[in-house]
Amino acid sequence: MDLEKWHKSWRLVACDDGLGAVECLGCNRMSPPGSSNRPFEHDQGCLVATANDQYPWADLRDALAIPGFVKPRSALDGVR
Numbered sequence: 001m002d003l004e005k006w007h008k009s010w011r012l013v014a015c016d017d018g019l020g021a022v023e024c025l026g027c028n029r030m031s032p033p034g035s036s037n038r039p040f041e042h043d044q045g046c047l048v049a050t051a052n053d054q055y056p057w058a059d060l061r062d063a064l065a066i067p068g069f070v071k072p073r074s075a076l077d078g079v080r
């Protein structure tokens with residue numbers, strides 16, 4: 001799962017608890033980080049849902065951890 005594929009089904013949103021949440025683009029249900037170890041619960045008939053359990057937080061972590069996918073750079077780049 002790469003980041004662009006992830007982004008076709010999910011997005012990160014602000015949430016009342018201040019911790020943010022993953023939102024399904026199909027049914028707009030949300031999952032806070034505290035429930036990241038439980039399968040995502042979609043509305044009935046959601047097109048993003050699959051036959052297998054989905055863990056969007058874990059998928060996002062994996063997408064961000066792909067070695068070499070992002071070139072490390074300093075916040076000072078462009079300042080000097």
Ligand SMILES: [Zn+2]
Binds near residue numbers: 024027029042046049
């Ligand atoms: Zn959904």
